[in-house]
Amino acid sequence: MIKKGTLSIYFLILAILVGTLVSIVVSTEETPAAVDEVDLVIDLVDGDSSKLKEGFCFAPWCGHCRKLAPIWKNLAVHFKDSDIKIARVNCDDNSGICGEYDVRGYPTIKLFVEGVKKDYKGGRTKDTLIKYIDKMFTGYLINVKDQESLDKILNDKKIAMIYVAESEESLKNDPMFDTFKKISFELFDTNSPNFVLSIGHSPIEGVKRGIILKRDGELVQFKQSIEKLPSWMRFNQYSSLTELNDVSFLPMSETFKNLVMFVYPIKPNNEEIEELKKISNNIINPDELTDFVYTYVSNKAYEKFTARYALEDLPALLVVREKGEIYYYDPAVKVxxxxxxxxLNDIKAGNINYQYLDFGKYYFLKTINFIDEYKWFLAVAIIVTPIAAIIIGSSSSGPTEPQPERLPKPETLVIDDKKKKEN
Structure with a gap:
């Protein structure tokens, strides 16, 4: 039993293991002797999710899962004396729990902290996973109660979102603070900004209550309605211009509708980066901040990725969406x-048609994802539709009420006026 108030994390991997594959995974991988003799990973089955209300992470099996299996055993040993539980699920035998937590890719790693699910998208080495778990375990909100601690955060190069309050009492029944906490936890990760609660100390003189952003050497106060706060925080979690890499590509693609990429032959120099910052400081759609995000990338480092778009001259402007499956590119556009x-404004206005990396593959995957997302509704529709048709058909073709007998229509007597006069 975990004591109330303790921040506990269940980190779980689900492995699809067919037949005797469990023993194959262990025997075919090179694993440290320390974990060969002990397996502390918790095996979950359908129905176990309710037993772990604090949360867990999981992933089904694929070729990569075999590489991950010994690392997962090492994690369980590393955290054996803590409140963190490492678990796995065989999704081939326990599709219920995998469907409940929306497992789609193999392997999938999910983290539950205090009952809230988070998707893990970082590296899969032992050290990377331990660093991630340790950070998540320490808590997502930094509490600041003195000026020295606040100055330390302000002097850090990392982006910070700071909620300033006069007292802890003032936070009670504060919907703005509740929203701030919710989005902070959603965004909190190894590369996320610092999310700070500062009681009685403010980075901006005169501001006793509110949200202040420290980004790119500037302090900006949030002055919009509470409805705008989630998109404002998601937009500002990145610098106005970010170097794109393997870790940031997927979360940025999922957060922003359009990923603006300045592709250079090699990493741009400081002067070129400053010019790009001038461009990136322009917000294309103030009503929806998550429409565009600006990044730069080295073609030399990511040639395998950029080669798919057949860029003619560098530097080039490439705008991708849907995780890069569709894109905008015109070699005539200069950087x-x-x-x-x-x-970009033409893209926003719909004046430019996007292109497909693979038209057939794109719509095939969209169809598969649609079926997967709405599979239960489709299953119900397939079952209910013919039953409903039978019921409606039988009711319309069944016995009818007897109709009353109709009397014959009386004949109309026509009198010829001419004959009437003759008579």
Whole structure:
């Protein structure tokens, strides 16, 4: 039993293991001797989710799962004396629990902290996973109660979102603070900004209550309605211009509708980066901040990725969406402020048609994802529709009420006026 108030994390991997594959996974991988003799990973089955209300992470099996299996055993040993539980599920035998937690890829790693689910998208080495779990375990909100601690955060290069309050009492029944906490936890990760609660100390003089963003060396106060706060926080979790890498690509693609990429032959120098920052400081759609995000990438480092788009001249402007499956590219657009902003505004206005990496594959995957997302509704529809048709058909073709007998229509007597006069 975990004591009340203790931040506990269940970190769980679900492995689809067919037949005797469990023993194959263990025997075919090179595993440290320390974990060969002991397996502390919890095996969950359908119905176990209710037993772990604090949460857990999981992933089904694929080729990569065999590589992950010994690492997962090492994690269980590493955290054996803590409140953190490492678990796995065979999704082939326990599709219920995997469906309940929306497992779609193999392997999938999910984390539950205090009952809230988070998807893990980082590296899969032992050290990376331990670093991630340790950070999640320490808590997502930094509490600051003195000026020295606040100055330390302000001097850090990392982005910070700071909720300033006069007292802890003032936080009770505060919907703005509740929203701030909710989105902070959603965004909290190894590469996320610092989320800070500062009681009685403010980075901006005169501001006793509110949310302040420290980003790119500037302090900005949030002054919009509470409805705008989630998109404002999601947008500002990244710098106005971010270097794109393997870790940031997927979360940025999922957060923003359009990923603006400045592709250079090699990493741009400081002067070029400053010019790109001038472009990236322009917000294309103030009503929906998560429409566009600006990044730069080295073609030399990511040639395998950029080669798919057949870029003609570098530097080039490439705008991708749907995780890169569809994109906007025009070799005539130069990487300067006027050309870029005009092109992005044309995209926003719908004046430019996007292109497909693979048209057939894109719509095939969209169809598969649609079926997977609405499989239960489709199953019900398949079952209910013919039953409903039978019921409706039988009711319309069944016995009818007897109709009353109709009297014959009386004949109309026509009198010829001419004959009437003759008579």
């Amino acid at each position: 300067d402020q006027e050309s870029v902003l005009k092109y």
